[in-house]
Amino acid sequence: MENKPIAIDNMLEELEKFSEKDLKYSDGHILGSMCTEPHLFAKEVFINFLNSNLGDPGLFKGTYEIEKTVIKSLGSLLSLEKSMWKYCYRWNRS
16 A cells, blocks of 8 residues: 555546446436435535534534424324434433
8 A cells, every 4th residue: 555645636536437337327227226316406405514413413503403303304204293202312412
């Protein structure tokens, strides 16, 4: 292993070689997979919250608020409004 840093362009080129071995959803060759290509809106949201850390809700209060809303919505969908809260460790601390 070399002790010198690898140039970003070289690293991206190397990673592209690995990526080329993967099938692509857009090629239409993946059928019956548990996953699909991410929606463009989902990609945008992901990028917007890339620097958020749900492990530290004190610093990322907006992201934590979204997390609580989503968990509450999922609980409601599954008719777990009351019983699920005792399982949410972080919520029991705040």
